[in-house]
Amino acid sequence: MSALISIKNVTKKFKDLTVLDGVNLEINSGEIVYVIGKSGSGKSVLLKNMIRLFKPDEGEIHIDGLDIFKLDEKELIEFRKKTGVLFQMAALFDSLTVFDNVSFTLRRFTKYSKSEIKDIVDEKLALVGLRGYENSWPASLSIGMQKRVGLARAIAMEPKIIFCDEPTTGVDPLLGAAVDDLIKKLNRELGVTVMVISHDMESTFRVAHRVAMLYNGKFEFTGTTEELKNNDNPIVRQFVTGSAHGPMSVI
Numbered sequence: 001m002s003a004l005i006s007i008k009n010v011t012k013k014f015k016d017l018t019v020l021d022g023v024n025l026e027i028n029s030g031e032i033v034y035v036i037g038k039s040g041s042g043k044s045v046l047l048k049n050m051i052r053l054f055k056p057d058e059g060e061i062h063i064d065g066l067d068i069f070k071l072d073e074k075e076l077i078e079f080r081k082k083t084g085v086l087f088q089m090a091a092l093f094d095s096l097t098v099f100d101n102v103s104f105t106l107r108r109f110t111k112y113s114k115s116e117i118k119d120i121v122d123e124k125l126a127l128v129g130l131r132g133y134e135n136s137w138p139a140s141l142s143i144g145m146q147k148r149v150g151l152a153r154a155i156a157m158e159p160k161i162i163f164c165d166e167p168t169t170g171v172d173p174l175l176g177a178a179v180d181d182l183i184k185k186l187n188r189e190l191g192v193t194v195m196v197i198s199h200d201m202e203s204t205f206r207v208a209h210r211v212a213m214l215y216n217g218k219f220e221f222t223g224t225t226e227e228l229k230n231n232d233n234p235i236v237r238q239f240v241t242g243s244a245h246g247p248m249s250v251i
């Protein structure tokens, strides 16, 4: 069976800076894959390529049979329906209520009636434990609740795939664990394939099926969490143990 997501030889440069230098990664249906790496290693840039915010200088990205940089209008909508995104710090629309945030893409990309949309939003909010918060404003919610709304929005279209950028960064450990559990639950109960960008090792070991570590524009390591734990590459070890000393420069 071919992979659900296939990143082929992707290179992304900003002027003289080569952020991604021919990266390759395949993600299978139903997997939770963590892309880890230190700050500035290109994790968010990779994710932005995958959702078409950036276009690679070289290489291709295939998602569920679509070459995502060669889509016609109809395929672009299909692509948007297949993928949900949880941005760093949730990135909710502040001027929209929780209901309007979660229903945003439904109203934009589907022909569902008002009552159908209400049912979908109710269901997604229940799934993330926020039933009854439809009329709240994002600013009135805790960061953890905002992340939950962000996840409800990401799954509103019942995508096959969700992309999450640093879901546990900037939240306390308890909240981080709750967000982790929610990602696992969505994977388990909806069968959704998840790609998470993170530098949180605790979260990585708790949630990931497979891990890929970005370093100097390439994947220095790709494997299971068990393989990550036992890997003796000094660069990988340094990152996993969070040591200031080792081959990888810290700043």
Ligand SMILES: Nc1ncnc2c1ncn2[C@@H]1O[C@H](COP(=O)(O)OP(=O)(O)O)[C@@H](O)[C@H]1O
Residues within 6 Å of the ligand: 014, 019, 037, 038, 039, 040, 041, 042, 043, 044, 045, 046
């Ligand atoms: N739009 C941009 N223009 C120029 N450089 C960028 C842009 N976005 C990211 N970069 C650079 O790419 C590198 C990787 O950034 P990023 O992917 O955000 O790192 P992280 O792994 O922390 O998510 C950084 O050096 C950053 O400054």
Ligand SMILES: [Mg+2]
Residues within 6 Å of the ligand: 043, 044, 045, 166
């Ligand atoms: Mg980032």
